[in-house]
Amino acid sequence: MPLLDWLNKSDAVRTVQKVPYRLLEAVPKLSAGDTNTENMLIQGDNLQALKALLPLYAGKVKCIYIDPPYNTRSAFTHYDDNLEHSLWLSLMYPRLELLRELLAEDGSIWVSIDDNEAHYLKVIMDEVFGRKNFLVSIPWESRYSRSNDAIFSLSHNHILVYAANPNRWKTIRNRLPRTEEQAKQYKNPDNDPRGEWRAIPWDAPNIRENLSYPITTSTGKVRFPPSGRHWSRTEAQWLEIVNAGLAYFGKSGDGAPSFKQFLEDSSDIVPNTWWQHEEAGHTDEAKKEISIIFGANNSFDTPKPERLIQRILHIASNSNDLILDSFLGSGTTAAVAHKMNRRYIGIEMGDHAETHCQPRLKKVIEGEQGGISKAVNWQGGGGFHYFRLGETIFDEVGSIHHNVKFAALAAHIWFCETRVPVANQADSPLLGIHNDTAYYLLYNGILGDRRPQSGNVLTQAVLDSLPKHNGCKIIYGEASRFGKPRLEAENIVFKQIPYDVRAV
Ligand SMILES: C[S@@+](CC[C@H](N)C(=O)[O-])C[C@H]1O[C@@H](n2cnc3c(N)ncnc32)[C@H](O)[C@@H]1O
Known part of the structure:
Protein backbone atom coordinates (compact mmCIF):
# COMPACT_ATOMS: atom_id res chain seq x y z
CA MET A 1 0.00 0.00 0.00
CA PRO A 2 1.42 3.44 -0.85
CA LEU A 3 2.25 5.37 2.34
CA LEU A 4 2.67 9.04 3.05
CA ASP A 5 6.17 10.20 3.94
CA TRP A 6 7.20 13.47 5.56
CA LEU A 7 10.18 15.00 7.28
CA ASN A 8 10.89 13.10 10.53
CA LYS A 9 8.12 10.56 9.95
CA SER A 10 10.42 7.85 11.32
CA ASP A 11 10.55 9.74 14.64
CA ALA A 12 6.75 10.06 14.65
CA VAL A 13 6.45 6.30 14.11
CA ARG A 14 8.71 5.61 17.14
CA THR A 15 7.07 8.22 19.38
CA VAL A 16 4.53 5.96 21.08
CA GLN A 17 7.24 3.57 22.32
CA LYS A 18 9.19 6.42 23.82
CA VAL A 19 6.33 8.18 25.63
CA PRO A 20 6.64 7.36 29.34
CA TYR A 21 3.73 5.96 31.32
CA ARG A 22 2.60 8.61 33.76
CA LEU A 23 0.37 8.45 36.77
CA LEU A 24 -3.11 9.93 36.57
CA GLU A 25 -3.60 12.09 39.64
CA ALA A 26 -7.16 12.74 40.74
CA VAL A 27 -8.00 16.34 41.70
CA PRO A 28 -11.00 15.92 44.03
CA LYS A 29 -11.71 19.65 44.35
CA LEU A 30 -12.34 19.87 40.59
CA SER A 31 -14.39 16.67 40.39
CA ALA A 32 -18.16 17.02 40.67
CA GLY A 33 -21.39 15.14 41.36
CA ASP A 34 -21.74 11.45 42.06
CA THR A 35 -18.30 10.08 43.03
CA ASN A 36 -19.31 6.58 41.98
CA THR A 37 -18.63 7.25 38.31
CA GLU A 38 -16.04 6.28 35.73
CA ASN A 39 -16.37 9.56 33.80
CA MET A 40 -13.01 11.28 33.49
CA LEU A 41 -11.88 14.75 32.54
CA ILE A 42 -8.11 14.77 32.13
CA GLN A 43 -6.03 17.91 31.79
CA GLY A 44 -2.80 17.27 29.91
CA ASP A 45 -1.16 16.50 26.59
CA ASN A 46 -3.20 13.74 25.02
CA LEU A 47 -0.11 11.80 23.92
CA GLN A 48 0.81 11.16 27.55
CA ALA A 49 -2.78 10.94 28.76
CA LEU A 50 -3.71 8.34 26.11
CA LYS A 51 -0.66 6.30 27.02
CA ALA A 52 -1.64 6.49 30.70
CA LEU A 53 -5.10 5.20 29.75
CA LEU A 54 -3.82 2.24 27.70
CA PRO A 55 -3.40 -0.25 30.56
CA LEU A 56 -6.92 0.49 31.71
CA TYR A 57 -8.90 0.96 28.56
CA ALA A 58 -7.14 -0.78 25.64
CA GLY A 59 -9.86 -2.27 23.40
CA LYS A 60 -12.66 -0.80 25.53
CA VAL A 61 -13.73 2.43 23.81
CA LYS A 62 -16.88 2.14 21.69
CA CYS A 63 -16.77 5.52 20.02
CA ILE A 64 -13.92 7.97 19.61
CA TYR A 65 -14.74 11.44 18.36
CA ILE A 66 -11.90 13.92 17.88
CA ASP A 67 -11.82 17.43 16.53
CA PRO A 68 -8.10 18.22 16.36
CA PRO A 69 -6.75 21.63 15.36
CA TYR A 70 -7.35 21.81 11.58
CA ASN A 71 -4.10 23.69 10.91
CA THR A 72 -5.93 26.70 9.55
CA ARG A 73 -2.96 29.05 10.24
CA SER A 74 -5.06 30.82 12.90
CA ALA A 75 -4.24 31.84 16.45
CA PHE A 76 -7.40 31.16 18.43
CA THR A 77 -7.90 32.57 21.91
CA HIS A 78 -7.38 29.22 23.63
CA TYR A 79 -4.98 27.39 21.31
CA ASP A 80 -2.72 27.90 18.33
CA ASP A 81 -3.73 26.35 15.03
CA ASN A 82 -0.61 26.95 13.03
CA LEU A 83 1.80 24.04 12.80
CA GLU A 84 4.26 23.43 9.99
CA HIS A 85 2.63 20.71 7.82
CA SER A 86 5.11 17.93 8.75
CA LEU A 87 4.81 18.80 12.42
CA TRP A 88 1.03 18.53 12.22
CA LEU A 89 1.36 15.05 10.70
CA SER A 90 3.87 14.10 13.40
CA LEU A 91 1.43 15.39 16.03
CA MET A 92 -1.41 13.26 14.69
CA TYR A 93 0.36 9.99 13.83
CA PRO A 94 1.29 8.69 17.31
CA ARG A 95 -2.00 9.92 18.80
CA LEU A 96 -3.95 8.00 16.15
CA GLU A 97 -1.87 4.91 16.96
CA LEU A 98 -2.81 5.16 20.64
CA LEU A 99 -6.46 5.78 19.77
CA ARG A 100 -6.43 2.63 17.63
CA GLU A 101 -5.20 0.63 20.65
CA LEU A 102 -8.03 2.00 22.76
CA LEU A 103 -10.77 1.25 20.22
CA ALA A 104 -13.08 -1.70 20.92
CA GLU A 105 -13.49 -4.52 18.40
CA ASP A 106 -16.98 -3.16 17.60
CA GLY A 107 -15.90 0.50 17.92
CA SER A 108 -15.55 3.38 15.50
CA ILE A 109 -13.51 6.58 15.27
CA TRP A 110 -14.90 9.83 13.87
CA VAL A 111 -12.56 12.72 13.06
CA SER A 112 -13.60 16.27 12.16
CA ILE A 113 -11.25 18.03 9.76
CA ASP A 114 -11.28 20.53 6.89
CA ASP A 115 -9.51 20.87 3.55
CA ASN A 116 -6.26 22.14 5.10
CA GLU A 117 -5.25 18.63 6.19
CA ALA A 118 -8.19 16.30 5.36
CA HIS A 119 -6.59 14.46 2.47
CA TYR A 120 -3.27 13.92 4.25
CA LEU A 121 -5.14 12.79 7.35
CA LYS A 122 -7.08 10.26 5.26
CA VAL A 123 -3.83 8.71 4.04
CA ILE A 124 -2.27 8.43 7.51
CA MET A 125 -5.53 7.10 8.95
CA ASP A 126 -5.56 4.46 6.18
CA GLU A 127 -2.08 3.48 7.36
CA VAL A 128 -2.95 3.41 11.07
CA PHE A 129 -6.52 2.03 10.99
CA GLY A 130 -6.35 0.02 7.76
CA ARG A 131 -7.69 1.18 4.40
CA LYS A 132 -10.28 -1.60 4.44
CA ASN A 133 -11.70 -0.19 7.66
CA PHE A 134 -12.51 3.21 6.16
CA LEU A 135 -16.28 3.75 6.15
CA VAL A 136 -16.99 7.23 4.86
CA SER A 137 -15.94 10.85 4.65
CA ILE A 138 -19.06 12.80 5.62
CA PRO A 139 -19.37 16.36 4.37
CA TRP A 140 -21.04 18.16 7.28
CA GLU A 141 -22.66 21.47 6.32
CA SER A 142 -21.03 23.43 9.12
CA ARG A 143 -22.02 26.83 7.74
CA TYR A 144 -25.11 27.99 5.85
CA SER A 145 -24.23 31.68 5.33
CA ARG A 146 -22.05 32.82 2.41
CA SER A 147 -18.81 34.88 2.54
CA ASN A 148 -18.91 37.01 -0.56
CA ASP A 149 -15.29 38.11 -0.16
CA ALA A 150 -13.93 34.51 -0.24
CA ILE A 151 -12.72 32.67 -3.37
CA PHE A 152 -15.00 29.80 -2.37
CA SER A 153 -17.29 30.34 0.60
CA LEU A 154 -16.66 27.57 3.13
CA SER A 155 -19.79 25.50 3.75
CA HIS A 156 -18.56 22.17 5.08
CA ASN A 157 -16.10 20.20 7.17
CA HIS A 158 -15.30 16.52 6.63
CA ILE A 159 -15.87 13.80 9.20
CA LEU A 160 -13.67 10.79 8.46
CA VAL A 161 -15.09 7.56 9.90
CA TYR A 162 -13.29 4.24 10.42
CA ALA A 163 -14.54 1.10 12.16
CA ALA A 164 -12.25 -1.35 13.94
CA ASN A 165 -14.13 -4.01 11.98
CA PRO A 166 -16.71 -2.74 9.43
CA ASN A 167 -18.62 -6.05 9.15
CA ARG A 168 -19.06 -6.26 12.89
CA TRP A 169 -19.84 -2.55 13.19
CA LYS A 170 -22.61 -2.75 10.59
CA THR A 171 -24.49 -5.15 12.83
CA ILE A 172 -24.31 -2.91 15.90
CA ARG A 173 -24.58 0.61 14.53
CA ASN A 174 -27.89 2.39 15.10
CA ARG A 175 -30.13 3.89 12.46
CA LEU A 176 -31.46 7.41 12.83
CA PRO A 177 -35.04 8.14 13.85
CA ARG A 178 -37.22 9.57 11.08
CA THR A 179 -37.40 13.36 11.30
CA SER A 266 -41.26 1.88 8.54
CA SER A 267 -38.07 1.36 10.46
CA ASP A 268 -35.56 4.06 11.41
CA ILE A 269 -33.43 5.30 8.55
CA VAL A 270 -29.90 4.47 7.48
CA PRO A 271 -27.67 7.54 7.95
CA ASN A 272 -26.65 9.08 4.65
CA THR A 273 -23.25 10.52 3.79
CA TRP A 274 -24.38 14.15 3.48
CA TRP A 275 -25.15 15.89 6.76
CA GLN A 276 -27.10 19.10 6.40
CA HIS A 277 -27.16 21.78 9.05
CA GLU A 278 -30.91 21.37 9.64
CA GLU A 279 -30.29 17.88 10.99
CA ALA A 280 -26.76 18.01 12.35
CA GLY A 281 -26.45 21.61 13.57
CA HIS A 282 -23.98 24.28 12.47
CA THR A 283 -21.16 26.35 13.92
CA ASP A 284 -23.31 29.44 14.64
CA GLU A 285 -25.56 27.29 16.76
CA ALA A 286 -22.49 25.89 18.56
CA LYS A 287 -21.21 29.37 19.35
CA LYS A 288 -24.61 30.36 20.73
CA GLU A 289 -24.66 27.24 22.91
CA ILE A 290 -21.25 28.16 24.29
CA SER A 291 -22.02 31.82 24.95
CA ILE A 292 -25.21 30.87 26.83
CA ILE A 293 -23.04 28.70 29.11
CA PHE A 294 -20.02 31.00 29.51
CA GLY A 295 -21.24 34.45 28.49
CA ALA A 296 -20.29 36.25 25.25
CA ASN A 297 -16.96 37.48 26.66
CA ASN A 298 -15.72 34.08 27.80
CA SER A 299 -16.60 32.05 24.74
CA PHE A 300 -14.61 29.41 22.85
CA ASP A 301 -13.64 29.97 19.21
CA THR A 302 -14.23 26.58 17.61
CA PRO A 303 -16.93 24.57 19.39
CA LYS A 304 -19.00 21.90 17.70
CA PRO A 305 -22.82 21.94 18.06
CA GLU A 306 -24.25 19.45 20.52
CA ARG A 307 -26.59 18.10 17.80
CA LEU A 308 -23.64 17.00 15.66
CA ILE A 309 -22.11 15.00 18.50
CA GLN A 310 -25.52 13.62 19.48
CA ARG A 311 -25.96 12.26 15.95
CA ILE A 312 -22.54 10.59 16.00
CA LEU A 313 -23.00 9.08 19.47
CA HIS A 314 -26.51 7.93 18.56
CA ILE A 315 -25.24 6.04 15.49
CA ALA A 316 -22.07 4.66 17.07
CA SER A 317 -22.95 3.84 20.68
CA ASN A 318 -25.60 2.85 23.19
CA SER A 319 -26.37 3.75 26.77
CA ASN A 320 -23.42 3.13 29.11
CA ASP A 321 -20.87 2.66 26.28
CA LEU A 322 -17.50 4.36 26.70
CA ILE A 323 -16.85 7.50 24.59
CA LEU A 324 -13.46 9.21 24.20
CA ASP A 325 -12.50 12.66 22.94
CA SER A 326 -8.82 13.51 23.28
CA PHE A 327 -9.09 17.07 21.82
CA LEU A 328 -11.95 18.13 24.07
CA GLY A 329 -11.89 21.92 23.49
CA SER A 330 -14.87 23.43 25.33
CA GLY A 331 -16.10 19.98 26.44
CA THR A 332 -18.92 19.37 23.92
CA THR A 333 -18.38 15.62 23.49
CA ALA A 334 -18.27 15.01 27.24
CA ALA A 335 -21.37 17.18 27.83
CA VAL A 336 -23.35 15.35 25.13
CA ALA A 337 -22.14 11.91 26.23
CA HIS A 338 -23.17 12.77 29.79
CA LYS A 339 -26.67 13.85 28.71
CA MET A 340 -27.00 10.69 26.57
CA ASN A 341 -26.07 8.44 29.49
CA ARG A 342 -22.77 7.26 28.01
CA ARG A 343 -19.57 6.90 30.05
CA TYR A 344 -16.83 9.21 28.81
CA ILE A 345 -13.20 10.27 28.94
CA GLY A 346 -12.31 13.77 27.78
CA ILE A 347 -8.74 15.04 27.45
CA GLU A 348 -7.78 18.67 27.00
CA MET A 349 -4.33 20.18 27.24
CA GLY A 350 -5.21 23.88 27.61
CA ASP A 351 -6.21 25.80 30.73
CA HIS A 352 -9.73 25.71 29.35
CA ALA A 353 -9.94 22.14 30.69
CA GLU A 354 -10.41 23.91 34.01
CA THR A 355 -12.04 27.16 32.87
CA HIS A 356 -14.50 25.70 30.33
CA CYS A 357 -14.80 21.88 30.33
CA GLN A 358 -14.99 21.52 34.10
CA PRO A 359 -17.66 24.21 34.74
CA ARG A 360 -19.62 23.10 31.66
CA LEU A 361 -19.82 19.51 32.93
CA LYS A 362 -20.68 20.75 36.41
CA LYS A 363 -23.60 22.69 34.92
CA VAL A 364 -24.68 19.57 33.01
CA ILE A 365 -24.79 17.67 36.31
CA GLU A 366 -26.91 20.49 37.74
CA GLY A 367 -29.40 20.07 34.87
CA GLU A 368 -28.22 22.66 32.29
CA GLN A 369 -30.98 23.06 29.65
CA GLY A 370 -29.07 24.23 26.53
CA GLY A 371 -27.97 22.20 23.48
CA ILE A 372 -29.67 18.80 23.25
CA SER A 373 -31.02 18.84 26.82
CA LYS A 374 -34.68 19.27 25.89
CA ALA A 375 -34.49 16.71 23.07
CA VAL A 376 -33.15 14.04 25.45
CA ASN A 377 -35.20 15.25 28.44
CA TRP A 378 -32.05 15.91 30.45
CA GLN A 379 -32.81 16.40 34.15
CA GLY A 380 -29.30 16.50 35.64
CA GLY A 381 -27.36 14.01 37.76
CA GLY A 382 -24.23 11.86 37.47
CA GLY A 383 -20.67 12.97 38.05
CA PHE A 384 -17.09 13.04 36.78
CA HIS A 385 -13.56 12.89 38.20
CA TYR A 386 -10.95 15.46 37.24
CA PHE A 387 -7.38 14.24 36.69
CA ARG A 388 -3.99 15.72 35.90
CA LEU A 389 -0.92 13.88 34.71
CA GLY A 390 1.42 12.93 37.55
CA GLU A 391 4.92 11.47 37.82
CA THR A 392 6.43 9.05 35.31
CA ILE A 393 5.79 5.59 36.79
CA PHE A 394 8.84 3.66 35.52
CA ASP A 395 12.49 4.63 35.20
CA GLU A 396 14.76 3.67 32.29
CA VAL A 397 15.35 0.16 33.67
CA GLY A 398 11.67 -0.53 34.28
CA SER A 399 11.68 -0.06 38.07
CA ILE A 400 9.20 2.21 39.78
CA HIS A 401 10.65 5.70 39.46
CA HIS A 402 12.26 6.87 42.72
CA ASN A 403 10.12 10.05 42.66
CA VAL A 404 6.91 8.04 42.92
CA LYS A 405 5.66 8.31 46.49
CA PHE A 406 3.55 5.72 48.30
CA ALA A 407 0.32 7.74 48.01
CA ALA A 408 0.73 8.28 44.25
CA LEU A 409 1.46 4.61 43.49
CA ALA A 410 -1.38 3.58 45.83
CA ALA A 411 -3.80 5.83 43.92
CA HIS A 412 -2.61 4.40 40.60
CA ILE A 413 -2.98 0.78 41.71
CA TRP A 414 -6.38 1.39 43.32
CA PHE A 415 -7.61 3.10 40.16
CA CYS A 416 -6.25 0.34 37.88
CA GLU A 417 -7.95 -2.32 39.99
CA THR A 418 -11.29 -0.63 40.69
CA ARG A 419 -11.65 2.08 37.98
CA VAL A 420 -12.62 4.64 40.62
CA PRO A 421 -10.18 7.09 42.19
CA VAL A 422 -9.22 6.79 45.87
CA ALA A 423 -11.45 8.89 48.11
CA ASN A 424 -8.63 10.07 50.42
CA GLN A 425 -4.86 10.14 50.20
CA ALA A 426 -3.67 6.61 51.07
CA ASP A 427 -1.53 6.39 54.24
CA SER A 428 -1.98 2.73 55.14
CA PRO A 429 -0.94 -0.48 53.32
CA LEU A 430 -4.66 -1.33 53.13
CA LEU A 431 -5.78 0.87 50.23
CA GLY A 432 -9.42 -0.07 50.61
CA ILE A 433 -12.03 -2.78 50.07
CA HIS A 434 -13.91 -2.96 46.78
CA ASN A 435 -16.50 -5.63 45.93
CA ASP A 436 -15.36 -7.56 49.01
CA THR A 437 -11.73 -7.68 47.84
CA ALA A 438 -9.14 -5.87 49.97
CA TYR A 439 -6.23 -4.18 48.17
CA TYR A 440 -2.85 -3.79 49.93
CA LEU A 441 0.36 -2.11 48.83
CA LEU A 442 3.77 -2.82 50.38
CA TYR A 443 5.99 -0.04 49.07
CA ASN A 444 8.47 2.59 50.24
CA GLY A 445 8.60 1.30 53.79
CA ILE A 446 4.96 1.97 54.53
CA LEU A 447 5.29 -0.60 57.34
CA GLY A 448 8.52 0.84 58.77
CA ASP A 449 12.21 0.12 58.22
CA ARG A 450 12.48 -2.86 60.60
CA ARG A 451 11.08 -5.25 58.02
CA PRO A 452 12.98 -6.81 55.09
CA GLN A 453 13.36 -4.33 52.21
CA SER A 454 11.48 -1.79 54.32
CA GLY A 455 8.42 -4.02 54.53
CA ASN A 456 8.07 -4.34 50.76
CA VAL A 457 8.24 -8.16 50.97
CA LEU A 458 5.28 -10.31 51.97
CA THR A 459 6.36 -12.43 54.97
CA GLN A 460 4.36 -13.94 57.83
CA ALA A 461 5.33 -11.02 60.08
CA VAL A 462 4.23 -8.51 57.45
CA LEU A 463 0.93 -10.35 56.90
CA ASP A 464 0.30 -10.38 60.67
CA SER A 465 0.77 -6.63 60.82
CA LEU A 466 -1.63 -5.83 57.97
CA PRO A 467 -5.22 -4.76 58.72
CA LYS A 468 -7.32 -7.93 58.59
CA HIS A 469 -9.82 -8.88 55.88
CA ASN A 470 -11.62 -12.22 55.64
CA GLY A 471 -12.35 -12.17 51.90
CA CYS A 472 -9.94 -12.11 48.97
CA LYS A 473 -6.78 -10.02 49.45
CA ILE A 474 -4.78 -8.59 46.55
CA ILE A 475 -1.33 -7.64 47.83
CA TYR A 476 1.24 -5.69 45.79
CA GLY A 477 4.86 -5.97 46.93
CA GLU A 478 8.41 -6.51 45.69
CA ALA A 479 8.49 -10.19 46.58
CA SER A 480 6.58 -12.87 48.48
CA ARG A 481 8.04 -15.50 50.78
CA PHE A 482 4.81 -17.57 50.51
CA GLY A 483 4.44 -20.46 48.08
CA LYS A 484 1.37 -20.98 45.93
CA PRO A 485 -0.50 -23.32 48.35
CA ARG A 486 0.05 -20.89 51.21
CA LEU A 487 -1.19 -17.93 49.19
CA GLU A 488 -4.28 -19.90 48.21
CA ALA A 489 -4.92 -20.96 51.81
CA GLU A 490 -4.72 -17.32 52.93
CA ASN A 491 -6.96 -16.19 50.02
CA ILE A 492 -4.16 -13.92 48.75
CA VAL A 493 -3.40 -12.94 45.16
CA PHE A 494 0.16 -11.62 45.18
CA LYS A 495 1.16 -9.06 42.54
CA GLN A 496 4.79 -8.18 42.06
CA ILE A 497 6.07 -4.63 41.74
CA PRO A 498 7.01 -3.39 39.16
CA TYR A 499 5.97 -6.18 36.76
CA ASP A 500 2.31 -6.42 37.75
CA VAL A 501 1.79 -2.71 38.03
CA ARG A 502 -0.35 -2.02 34.99
CA ALA A 503 1.38 -0.04 32.29
CA VAL A 504 4.36 -2.35 31.96
C1 LIG B 1 -10.93 22.32 17.56
S1 LIG B 1 -10.69 22.32 19.26
C2 LIG B 1 -11.91 21.16 19.80
C3 LIG B 1 -13.26 21.78 19.95
C4 LIG B 1 -14.30 20.86 20.55
N1 LIG B 1 -14.73 19.87 19.62
C5 LIG B 1 -15.49 21.65 21.06
O1 LIG B 1 -16.63 21.33 20.70
O2 LIG B 1 -15.29 22.56 21.83
C6 LIG B 1 -9.18 21.46 19.45
C7 LIG B 1 -8.72 21.35 20.89
O3 LIG B 1 -7.64 20.44 20.95
C8 LIG B 1 -6.77 20.88 21.98
N2 LIG B 1 -5.45 20.24 21.78
C9 LIG B 1 -4.54 20.50 20.81
N3 LIG B 1 -3.44 19.71 20.96
C10 LIG B 1 -3.68 18.93 22.05
C11 LIG B 1 -2.92 17.94 22.71
N4 LIG B 1 -1.73 17.56 22.28
N5 LIG B 1 -3.46 17.36 23.81
C12 LIG B 1 -4.70 17.71 24.26
N6 LIG B 1 -5.45 18.67 23.67
C13 LIG B 1 -4.95 19.28 22.57
C14 LIG B 1 -6.75 22.39 21.83
O4 LIG B 1 -6.32 23.01 23.03
C15 LIG B 1 -8.21 22.66 21.49
O5 LIG B 1 -8.93 22.95 22.65
Missing part, protein backbone atom coordinates in the same frame (compact mmCIF):
# COMPACT_ATOMS: atom_id res chain seq x y z
CA GLU A 180 -40.79 15.14 11.37
CA GLU A 181 -40.03 16.39 7.86
CA GLN A 182 -39.50 12.82 6.63
CA ALA A 183 -42.61 11.61 8.47
CA LYS A 184 -44.66 14.28 6.65
CA GLN A 185 -44.32 12.22 3.46
CA TYR A 186 -46.79 9.75 5.04
CA LYS A 187 -50.46 10.74 4.60
CA ASN A 188 -53.85 9.04 4.80
CA PRO A 189 -56.00 10.26 1.86
CA ASP A 190 -58.26 7.13 1.94
CA ASN A 191 -58.70 7.10 5.75
CA ASP A 192 -57.00 3.70 6.00
CA PRO A 193 -57.58 2.48 9.60
CA ARG A 194 -53.93 1.31 9.68
CA GLY A 195 -52.84 4.96 9.74
CA GLU A 196 -50.60 7.15 7.59
CA TRP A 197 -48.86 5.62 4.60
CA ARG A 198 -46.98 6.47 1.44
CA ALA A 199 -47.09 4.74 -1.95
CA ILE A 200 -43.88 3.02 -3.09
CA PRO A 201 -43.87 2.42 -6.90
CA TRP A 202 -43.64 -1.25 -7.97
CA ASP A 203 -41.65 -0.50 -11.15
CA ALA A 204 -37.86 -0.07 -11.43
CA PRO A 205 -35.31 0.97 -14.09
CA ASN A 206 -33.81 -1.45 -16.67
CA ILE A 207 -35.42 -4.58 -18.03
CA ARG A 208 -35.20 -8.04 -16.43
CA GLU A 209 -37.23 -10.64 -18.27
CA ASN A 210 -38.77 -12.52 -15.36
CA LEU A 211 -39.90 -9.19 -13.87
CA SER A 212 -42.31 -8.23 -16.68
CA TYR A 213 -45.44 -10.20 -15.68
CA PRO A 214 -48.99 -8.73 -16.01
CA ILE A 215 -50.63 -7.06 -12.98
CA THR A 216 -54.40 -6.59 -12.79
CA THR A 217 -55.51 -3.34 -11.12
CA SER A 218 -58.50 -3.06 -8.78
CA THR A 219 -60.71 -1.89 -11.66
CA GLY A 220 -59.69 -4.94 -13.75
CA LYS A 221 -57.22 -3.25 -16.09
CA VAL A 222 -54.10 -5.32 -16.97
CA ARG A 223 -50.81 -3.46 -16.66
CA PHE A 224 -47.21 -4.22 -17.71
CA PRO A 225 -44.10 -2.26 -16.67
CA PRO A 226 -43.69 1.06 -18.53
CA SER A 227 -41.35 0.99 -21.52
CA GLY A 228 -37.66 0.43 -20.56
CA ARG A 229 -38.53 -0.62 -17.01
CA HIS A 230 -39.52 -3.78 -15.11
CA TRP A 231 -41.30 -4.61 -11.85
CA SER A 232 -39.05 -4.34 -8.83
CA ARG A 233 -39.78 -7.80 -7.40
CA THR A 234 -41.22 -11.18 -8.45
CA GLU A 235 -44.84 -12.09 -9.13
CA ALA A 236 -44.96 -14.19 -5.95
CA GLN A 237 -43.87 -11.14 -3.96
CA TRP A 238 -46.54 -9.02 -5.67
CA LEU A 239 -49.19 -11.57 -4.66
CA GLU A 240 -48.03 -11.28 -1.06
CA ILE A 241 -48.55 -7.53 -1.29
CA VAL A 242 -52.06 -8.06 -2.71
CA ASN A 243 -52.97 -10.62 -0.02
CA ALA A 244 -51.74 -8.27 2.72
CA GLY A 245 -54.08 -5.56 1.38
CA LEU A 246 -51.17 -3.28 0.53
CA ALA A 247 -51.61 -2.97 -3.27
CA TYR A 248 -52.47 0.53 -4.46
CA PHE A 249 -53.31 1.81 -7.96
CA GLY A 250 -53.79 5.52 -7.33
CA LYS A 251 -57.05 7.36 -6.61
CA SER A 252 -58.64 6.09 -9.85
CA GLY A 253 -57.97 2.43 -8.93
CA ASP A 254 -56.36 1.63 -12.30
CA GLY A 255 -53.12 3.65 -12.13
CA ALA A 256 -49.54 2.33 -11.96
CA PRO A 257 -49.10 -0.46 -9.35
CA SER A 258 -47.56 0.58 -6.05
CA PHE A 259 -47.77 -0.61 -2.47
CA LYS A 260 -48.57 1.09 0.81
CA GLN A 261 -45.74 1.51 3.31
CA PHE A 262 -47.20 2.48 6.70
CA LEU A 263 -45.45 4.97 8.93
CA GLU A 264 -45.86 2.64 11.88
CA ASP A 265 -44.03 -0.21 10.07
